[in-house]
Amino acid sequence: METMDQMLLSGWCNVLSSVPPSYVQLPEDRPVGKVFSSSSREIPMVDLGRHDRGDIIKQILKASKEYGFFQVTNHGVSKDLIDETLNILKEFHAMPSKEKVNECFKDPNRNCKIYTSRNNDKPYEILIWKDTLTHPCPPSGEYVEYWPQKPTKYREVVGKYTSELNKLALEILELLGEGLELDNGYFCGALSENPSISVNHYPPCPDPSLTLGVPIHKDPSIITILLQDEEVQQGLQVLKDGQWIGVEPIPHVFVVNIGLLLQIITNGRLVAAEHRVVTNSSRARTSVAYLMYPSSECIIEPAQAFINGSPSATYKPMSFGEFRAKYLLKGYKQIEEELHIN
Numbered sequence: 001m002e003t004m005d006q007m008l009l010s011g012w013c014n015v016l017s018s019v020p021p022s023y024v025q026l027p028e029d030r031p032v033g034k035v036f037s038s039s040s041r042e043i044p045m046v047d048l049g050r051h052d053r054g055d056i057i058k059q060i061l062k063a064s065k066e067y068g069f070f071q072v073t074n075h076g077v078s079k080d081l082i083d084e085t086l087n088i089l090k091e092f093h094a095m096p097s098k099e100k101v102n103e104c105f106k107d108p109n110r111n112c113k114i115y116t117s118r119n120n121d122k123p124y125e126i127l128i129w130k131d132t133l134t135h136p137c138p139p140s141g142e143y144v145e146y147w148p149q150k151p152t153k154y155r156e157v158v159g160k161y162t163s164e165l166n167k168l169a170l171e172i173l174e175l176l177g178e179g180l181e182l183d184n185g186y187f188c189g190a191l192s193e194n195p196s197i198s199v200n201h202y203p204p205c206p207d208p209s210l211t212l213g214v215p216i217h218k219d220p221s222i223i224t225i226l227l228q229d230e231e232v233q234q235g236l237q238v239l240k241d242g243q244w245i246g247v248e249p250i251p252h253v254f255v256v257n258i259g260l261l262l263q264i265i266t267n268g269r270l271v272a273a274e275h276r277v278v279t280n281s282s283r284a285r286t287s288v289a290y291l292m293y294p295s296s297e298c299i300i301e302p303a304q305a306f307i308n309g310s311p312s313a314t315y316k317p318m319s320f321g322e323f324r325a326k327y328l329l330k331g332y333k334q335i336e337e338e339l340h341i342n
């Protein structure tokens with residue numbers, strides 16, 4: 001049986017001249033059709049540093065309704081911290097596989113881990129071109145004892161970064177909540193108690209037309225705030241009106257997307273956008289997703305404010321713990337269908 005360090009894609013894919021059959025996507029899922037650039041089909045850009053709060057709210061709400069995605073500038077997270085974080089996380093993924101695995105096996109409950117689709121429980125699934133380091137990062141500091149300690153400044157830098165991202169995520173949720181006329185602080189507390197980061201690493205691929213870094217999906221989060229590697233142009237693509245839009249990285253700009261949980265909470269008023277990640281043949285790409293997650297016991301259901309009149313609730317309630325387990329097992333489409341009330 002293969003050990004985790006032998007499975008990690010980054011440890012062995014650099015010697016390949018072709019894509020192993022287990023990683024070849026079905027023809028209908030391959031990323032070969034037309035892709036629009038984000039400069040031609042712009043993903044809305046919101047300047048959070050402006051003084052007109054009402055206008056910021058309007059822009060965020062419009063983008064969330066139309067795209068399920070927007071980008072933010074003047075967000076308050078310093079450029080130095082962003083650069084330092086990305087550098088440390090790239091350094092992490094550049095370490096030898098054995099060392100990476102050693103750094104990620106401290107947590108007996110496996111909340112902090114590195115994984116790749118080779119060790120997936122679902123043998124029938126097509127494998128994907130990425131390795132991911134993931135761990136919870138709640139402001140309480142819980143779990144820090146299980147975070148990697150290499151590179152040496154990992155905990156210090158990632159600790160600072162995730163604490164800044166927590167403030168930013170709560171600020172964006174407060175703006176959205178205000179626009180949606182929810183009670184002040186609606187998303188504070190259980191709904192945002194258990195944020196997590198996923199550090200995705202996509203090695204260069206011998207044939208990007210056959211593979212995917214991440215297949216089409218909606219995030220199982222309230223919102224996700226993504227930092228993209230500015231050195232790699234091609235990666236994230238968003239589906240809008242049946243067309244794929246490539247979201248090219250802009251230095252120090254975050255990409256925010258609405259997750260499936262917020263779609264449920266807003267009773268479908270906001271819709272989580274489907275997106276995917278394509279690979280490239282020349283450079284490894286790193287992305288850092290800050291995912292806003294509730295506590296496991298928290299019940300996810302449409303907010304009262306959206307079911308008082310018509311339409312009535314469109315989704316059944318479910319605890320986040322159950323939701324997450326089902327999402328992992330069945331994928332976003334099935335869980336969305338299962339929760340939907342016809």
Ligand SMILES: O=C(O)CCC(=O)C(=O)O
Nearest residue numbers: 200214235236277287289
């Ligand atoms: O790597 C990216 O650009 C996005 C990754 C993603 O969609 C995810 O982690 O949910």
Ligand SMILES: [Fe+2]
Nearest residue numbers: 217218219275
């Ligand atoms: Fe995603």
